[in-house]
Amino acid sequence: MRKIWIGIALASLASGGLPTLAAPAYAEEASTHYSVSTTLIGKLLDDPAAAEVMKRLIPTVYANEMFQSMGRDQTLKGVQQYETVLTDEKLAEIQAEFDKLPAKK
Numbered sequence: 235m236r237k238i239w240i241g242i243a244l245a246s247l248a249s250g251g252l253p254t255l256a257a258p259a260y261a262e263e264a265s266t267h268y269s270v271s272t273t274l275i276g277k278l279l280d281d282p283a284a285a286e287v288m289k290r291l292i293p294t295v296y297a298n299e300m301f302q303s304m305g306r307d308q309t310l311k312g313v314q315q316y317e318t319v320l321t322d323e324k325l326a327e328i329q330a331e332f333d334k335l336p337a338k339k
Contacts, residue, residue: 266337266338267332267333267335267337267338268281268284268332268335268338269309269329269332270309270310270311270325270328270329270332271309271310271311272309273309273310273332274306274307274308274309275301275305275306275307275308275309275310275313276305276306276307278310279302279306281338283335284332284335287328287331287332287335288310288328291324291327291328291331292317292319292320292324292328294319295313295317295319295320298317301313301317310325310328311325
């Protein structure tokens, strides 16, 4: 039985190796608009236009030092559970503003 499995493994390697995996969703984000659900806050903070949107629409959250530092590796949707001002309606408003920004590559 072991010889059969070894033969199958060798045959799969000879025929092209391991199957390729689909690119993760965040890889597609590189050429699309920002998203409150998938774009990391750090990327938003690094773009002056996106940072201005957040500064204007959620000034208390934007001014929070924890948001500026520890929040960089999260999304706005992920931070929603910690900030009561980030309602679904507010996230939709932010998303509408992000959609107006030119797509980043």
